[in-house]
Amino acid sequence: MAFKPSSRRSRQEEDTELNLLPVMNLMVCLIPLLLSIAQFTQLALLEYLPPAAEGGGGGENKDNQEPELGGGTLSLLVNLTESAVQVSMFGKLELGPYFYEIPRLADGKYNLKALTDSLWSTKQREVGSSIGLDSSYNDILLQYDVYPKYKLKDGRECTLTAMPETPFQVVIAVMDACKAKEISEKEVVELFPTITLKKFG
Amino acid sequence: MAFAPSKGKRHLSKEKEALSLTSMMDMMTIILLFLLKNISTSGALIKPSPYLELPVSIRDMEPRKEVSILVTREGILEDVDEGKPINKISDRAELEDPANTVIPSLEKFYEDHKEFSKKLGQRFTGVTTIQCDKEISYDWLLKVINTCGQTEYSTIDFLIIKAKG
Numbered sequence: 001m002a003f004k005p006s007s008r009r010s011r012q013e014e015d016t017e018l019n020l021l022p023v024m025n026l027m028v029c030l031i032p033l034l035l036s037i038a039q040f041t042q043l044a045l046l047e048y049l050p051p052a053a054e055g056g057g058g059g060e061n062k063d064n065q066e067p068e069l070g071g072g073t074l075s076l077l078v079n080l081t082e083s084a085v086q087v088s089m090f091g092k093l094e095l096g097p098y099f100y101e102i103p104r105l106a107d108g109k110y111n112l113k114a115l116t117d118s119l120w121s122t123k124q125r126e127v128g129s130s131i132g133l134d135s136s137y138n139d140i141l142l143q144y145d146v147y148p149k150y151k152l153k154d155g156r157e158c159t160l161t162a163m164p165e166t167p168f169q170v171v172i173a174v175m176d177a178c179k180a181k182e183i184s185e186k187e188v189v190e191l192f193p194t195i196t197l198k199k200f201g
Numbered sequence: 202m203a204f205a206p207s208k209g210k211r212h213l214s215k216e217k218e219a220l221s222l223t224s225m226m227d228m229m230t231i232i233l234l235f236l237l238k239n240i241s242t243s244g245a246l247i248k249p250s251p252y253l254e255l256p257v258s259i260r261d262m263e264p265r266k267e268v269s270i271l272v273t274r275e276g277i278l279e280d281v282d283e284g285k286p287i288n289k290i291s292d293r294a295e296l297e298d299p300a301n302t303v304i305p306s307l308e309k310f311y312e313d314h315k316e317f318s319k320k321l322g323q324r325f326t327g328v329t330t331i332q333c334d335k336e337i338s339y340d341w342l343l344k345v346i347n348t349c350g351q352t353e354y355s356t357i358d359f360l361i362i363k364a365k366g
Binding site for chain 1: 225230239336355363
């Protein structure tokens with residue numbers, strides 16, 4: 001039969017606390033390593049493809065010819081002026097359904113939300129839904145890029161012009177506004193992602 | 202008056218106090234988890250130059266390593282090392298010159314680079330990465346783009362800071 005431990009025993013019980021020193025050594029090695037490769041600001045690329053020839057521009061139309069209404073090309077032009085953002089379709093330059101201005105906000109910035117919303121309306125009204133898919137060969141990635149096809153040949157294209165002193169950040173923000181619209185948290189619709197930058201006037 | 206310590210305390214064993222690492226371990230674990238979440242290898246491909254301020258955009262295309270230039274408010278550089286410009290390509294005067302639609306020194310830089318790539322037997326991709334300060338004027342931007350187009354660099358990748366959210 002088992003006897004209880006003697007009440008007179010003087011043997012000290014060893015401390016069984018976990019030794020954290022090796023774990024701390026590991027932390028001291030890992031943390032500086034991860035800190036050196038940590039990326040607190042994420043970088044990305046904005047890919048821009050200049051037009052193939054200066055005369056081509058964003059479409060086949062020359063500057064002095066107005067494209068036909070309901071014809072094959074939209075000829076969307078977004079122009080950043082001192083007081084407003086001007087949007088023109090089918091080469092129209094008179095105020096009307098195909099040419100309008102979005103004035104600047106009270107703080108002096110361009111109203112990019114209104115621009116995105118108006119381009120979305122334009123996309124739905126003039127360009128319509130995709131009628132299929134088209135593809136082009138990407139020489140850099142050595143693969144085919146697939147994109148939606150529309151009834152208008154330049155249904156994904158937009159020309160952007162601005163005053164010479166317009167800062168680059170503003171141009172980037174307008175390009176982002178023309179590229180896509182966020183309908184909801186999960187749904188983002190394409191607007192006019194192929195943007196050509198041209199001289200003002 | 203001070204009293205002598207009691208003779209009964211002679212055999213009192215003093216416990217050695219060890220440093221408690223538990224709280225330090227908690228802190229280290231949290232920092233480690235945070236850094237593991239932020240780990241990214243693509244950031245090592247391109248380092249943003251401290252010589253300029255990049256614009257912010259919603260794009261999410263991953264950076265790739267190509268021939269790159271820096272367009273700053275003082276001119277066009279090839280690179281910056283420890284805050285000092287390396288190989289200044291074009292100065293401010295050349296960019297501001299209204300007679301220039303194409304920047305001659307930048308054109309020469311790209312042509313030289315193209316020749317050098319051909320000599321090395323590398324496939325010419327026609328891609329260039331441009332780090333452009335966010336305050337650079339549209340006029341300068343168009344000149345740089347025209348120069349790239351003239352030298353057959355048909356794809357321009359502007360380096361931007363990804364906007365959060």
